[in-house]
Amino acid sequence: MSVRDTNILEPSDLKYLLIDSLRLYSDNVVFIDGNNPYRFSINKKTFYVLIKNVHESGKGRSNPDECRIQISKTPNFNQALNSHQDVIVLGYFADENVFTAWNPYLLRDRFNLRQTVSVYSRFSIQQEASIYKIASYRDNNGQSIISFKPDYLGLYLENLSHIHLLSDQELKKLVEISDNLNVENVQGQVMVDEQEFTITHTRYKRDPRFKDIVHEAYGHRCAMCGIQLELIEAAHIVPHSHELGTDEISNGLTLCSLHHKAYDRSLIYFDSTFKIFINEKKMEYLQKVGKDSGFRKFQTLGFESIQLPDNYTLRPNPANINLANKIRGII
Numbered sequence: 001m002s003v004r005d006t007n008i009l010e011p012s013d014l015k016y017l018l019i020d021s022l023r024l025y026s027d028n029v030v031f032i033d034g035n036n037p038y039r040f041s042i043n044k045k046t047f048y049v050l051i052k053n054v055h056e057s058g059k060g061r062s063n064p065d066e067c068r069i070q071i072s073k074t075p076n077f078n079q080a081l082n083s084h085q086d087v088i089v090l091g092y093f094a095d096e097n098v099f100t101a102w103n104p105y106l107l108r109d110r111f112n113l114r115q116t117v118s119v120y121s122r123f124s125i126q127q128e129a130s131i132y133k134i135a136s137y138r139d140n141n142g143q144s145i146i147s148f149k150p151d152y153l154g155l156y157l158e159n160l161s162h163i164h165l166l167s168d169q170e171l172k173k174l175v176e177i178s179d180n181l182n183v184e185n186v187q188g189q190v191m192v193d194e195q196e197f198t199i200t201h202t203r204y205k206r207d208p209r210f211k212d213i214v215h216e217a218y219g220h221r222c223a224m225c226g227i228q229l230e231l232i233e234a235a236h237i238v239p240h241s242h243e244l245g246t247d248e249i250s251n252g253l254t255l256c257s258l259h260h261k262a263y264d265r266s267l268i269y270f271d272s273t274f275k276i277f278i279n280e281k282k283m284e285y286l287q288k289v290g291k292d293s294g295f296r297k298f299q300t301l302g303f304e305s306i307q308l309p310d311n312y313t314l315r316p317n318p319a320n321i322n323l324a325n326k327i328r329g330i331i
């Protein structure tokens with residue numbers, strides 16, 4: 001049997017991987033709570049996602065192409081199963097940067113009978129997915145197992161109820177349609193194999209008044225590093241997609257493009273005393289996936305705390321700050 005040198009991510013790393021992956025599909029992504037399974041909403045639909053690293057099947061199995069994950073019913077997982085929400089089990093294979101998904105409805109039946117369940121996939125299918133974006137096969141029981149690039153996790157979740165019915169060719173067609181629609185705000189129904197699929201790419205439009213008010217309050221400077229240079233953006237503290245993500249000044253601040261992205265990507269954050277922190281957990285994750293280049297430089301760019309408007313009524317509301325950190329998966 002060949003020995004594969006696979007990269008392994010910790011559960012907290014996998015949480016950020018999930019958030020980042022879902023945002024490739026839609027801006028309307030909120031991390032709600034949970035600890036593997038994690039509870040997310042995307043386009044206002046809520047899911048539990050249990051994620052584990054895919055690994056070799058081990059001794060006693062004859063097919064070197066076979067890989068698997070093993071899932072035990074932890075109290076957290078039980079709680080998710082007992083909720084009325086969909087519970088998805090995902091494998092992640094870091095070497096190819098692809099997810100693998102098993103039909104959650106069939107899995108639910110198996111969890112009714114057993115405490116621990118193993119689900120299998122194929123290394124070759126994951127490789128194919130890394131090249132062709134999505135790939136699937138049917139196992140000996142006729143079950144569809146789908147591997148896909150992170151860009152399509154949202155598409156998968158949005159069409160969870162019937163996506164496992166599609167053939168490999170039809171899945172590739174669905175992904176192609178989704179790619180062609182991924183230009184701006186879009187919500188569409190498309191037909192594949194006489195079945196209707198939903199594709200929702202939400203990209204926010206900002207309220208122009210919000211931008212003017214926030215820019216004025218912060219003197220057209222990044223509140224984290226002070227830069228102006230026409231690189232300033234009005235950032236929402238609680239994301240606009242969230243029901244509490246208002247366009248009030250107490251939910252905004254100006255950030256440069258770099259700090260805005262870093263804040264929305266959970267790389268940097270601030271607490272209710274306005275002190276700025278680097279999110280160490282996210283950094284560890286980026287190191288493991290080989291995306292940490294430039295970190296030292298990034299660390300030196302900012303202030304220790306947010307540069308606030310003198311007028312107290314224009315400052316961020318602590319409740320917004322705390323909620324924002326929770327939604328971004330930080331606290």
Ligand SMILES: [Zn+2]
Binds near residue numbers: 222224226255256259
């Ligand atoms: Zn900045």
